[in-house]
Amino acid sequence: MSESASTTAHATTTARYTWGGDEFLFVEITEEMSLESNFISNSIAAALEAREILGIVDICPANASLLIRFNPDVLEHAELEQTVRGLESEVRASANRVLQTRIIEIPVWYNDPYTNETQARFREGYHQRPEGNDLDYAAEINGLRDAEEFIRRHHESPWLVSMVGFVAGLPFMFQLVEREHQLEVPKYLSPRTDTPALTVGHGGCFACIYSVRGAGGYQMFGIAAAPIYDPEQKLADLSDFMVFFRPGDLVKFRPVSENEYHQIRAEVDAGTYVYRQADITFDLGKALADPAAYNAQLLEALDGA
């Protein structure tokens, strides 16, 4: 019934290939989210990028899938599919399960007045539980004692940036813990028309940081202190490009007080703020085998930064 991508049998590709019109190839690694699927998506994206194939316009790795935009006048769709299938089987066959990346500390003022004020404006008709705030709700449906415990779980283990998008520079993040320890919350019943810039949000199993003010449907837990998107590129961390995050970045949230939040804001305004970060090698095998022990090791990298 659907115009599916070519069904040529290929022993070592298991992803689903399908077309988004005549300019987009969509590759779904798996239906469900997993660290491994994200790793495969990003690895195929990197390998495809390295080929520098004429006619490929944009390569967008996502949580468990990959979207490729191409110019069909230059590159035939069947040829593109064959190339990507080849890369998928190379990635799956490769023993290489490490990623050269960086770990970044993101200061967050949890349970802050900005997101709480916005939550109060979008309650009746928008939220599953109009009484209380999003943190209380998230703690309850995750079976945690209270908002404090939820906040602790949110920042004590690091997150992987599994996708950048929605709007300019917005990171989706997946926490590096076993599935039974993932924090999961539904999105708002109906999306808000307003979300403060730098809101730390959560929907499904994904955390995000809203890079700009605007519409949004994720639950709101706090506000990050420093920008992650700035077209004026005033901070050193944004001097190369207006978007800070890349897929594969690791993030450690650090709770800050109101005072420290305002100190950081002052440094941002002065253009002197620099993110605490360190280059690291991320090993998927170790992350899957013993997340707690491996996370402790990852976080040590930040101590020296």
Added chain:
Amino acid sequence: MALEILEPGLSSTIQDRGRIGYYRYGIPQCGSMDQYSASLANRLVGNTQAEAVIECTYMGPAIITNEDAVVAITGAPVDVLVNGEPREQYTRIALSAGDELRFGIIRGGTRYYIAIQGGIDVPVVLGSRSTYPIGRIGGVDGRALAAGDILPIGKPIATGLGELPSIADALRPVYEKSASVRVLLGLYDHNLSADGVRSLLDSEWTLTPVADRMGLRYDGPGVEWREREQPFGAGQDPSNIVDAGYAVGSIQIPGGTQPIVLHRDAVSGGGYAMVATVISADMDLVARSAPGTKTRFVEVSMEEALDARREQAATLAGVWG
């Protein structure tokens, strides 16, 4: 040389062919919604297809030029007035220094385009002059035009093409109250039930007023999803998926009620299943649709989509040849 904006209109933005290659960072392609109409305007004033134009939505701006200029207005049918005197759309219009350009109410469609010889010369950001308001880049300070804006105009360009005084009637877009939009099924169409697919393709959908540069929302009978266990990480609703990249032109149906066609300022990804994609040749047609347009989504094959694309390219090549 410069144009001064006396009145901005409802939502007038600087656009060109778009900002390609940054979708991976969530930055949409932007660019003129109706690329064909914008291209005709550039041809009339002696530009290349790359020059930036003003895209006007429903109500256009009032503009004064500080030097002699050549302009052209294409797209949705509208009365064009120079110092209060009517002028023709789809023709080359010479303005003298101090002339005032104004517009009446559109008689169909949604958007019309103003091209000027030399192009609107705002700064290029990430390879394009197109306005992306959410990201505050392109155009004038990353926003729609405002009263008092001064738009710098580029120098005339040597295109090597002869002067074209007007566009032949047969080449002008037609504005109708109904539209057949060709789509390729795919992406997550398998999440629809068989009845759901039939509803999408066999029903008449009416474009709602919730239609802008990001997406266009249609009203109709809704669609039915296949029953299934939601995968880990997707939302609870059957229209949810693990957040993925959105193809430009793809159709998502949140909750199964109102299909949304994503257009040039679309969000680059999210958690709603896309079930079909408008073919590239029909994106301009969608852009021209006014609220109330009775729309049918017609399934085509990849080969038919590519044929339509070649046909569209040949039409444009005729104008630019």
